[in-house]
Amino acid sequence: MNAVLVIARLLFAALFISAGISHFAKLETMTGYAKYKKLPLAKLNVMLSGLFFLAGGIYIALGFWVDLGALLIAVTLIGAAVIFHQFWKETDANTKMQEMMAFNKDLALAGAALIIFALIFSGAISGDEFGPHLGNISLFK
Numbered sequence: 001m002n003a004v005l006v007i008a009r010l011l012f013a014a015l016f017i018s019a020g021i022s023h024f025a026k027l028e029t030m031t032g033y034a035k036y037k038k039l040p041l042a043k044l045n046v047m048l049s050g051l052f053f054l055a056g057g058i059y060i061a062l063g064f065w066v067d068l069g070a071l072l073i074a075v076t077l078i079g080a081a082v083i084f085h086q087f088w089k090e091t092d093a094n095t096k097m098q099e100m101m102a103f104n105k106d107l108a109l110a111g112a113a114l115i116i117f118a119l120i121f122s123g124a125i126s127g128d129e130f131g132p133h134l135g136n137i138s139l140f141k
Helices: 002-025 027-036 042-062 066-084 093-122
Strands: none
Touching (some): 002 027, 002 042, 027 042, 042 066, 066 093
16 A cells, blocks of 8 residues: 555645646746736745745655645645636636636645645654655654
């Protein structure tokens, strides 16, 4: 089962490492979208969310401060769902459906990140069970 956990953690982390890199590689485009969605301090918030995704993904992949990494990802995803994917405000059926799917995806991934956070924070999963890791898997213990 440990091998499955390691594979799952690396797949999960890869999504957010890639997203974090994208936030910086496509900073101007993402800032434009954030401004369109009326996000205050758009550029700063795009860089901050990119940093949270990147750091969170790296922490989970390396097994270092996994609970902090998962929490950074969860907070960012919940914020993104509520700010960027307000399907309840859409009148066009297609746009409403796309925004609802993106909203639900963000909440589902945030839920997965919170599960990781809870398992590590509670001690339900030890460093040995988590697989190869660099240093302490928990910041909060």
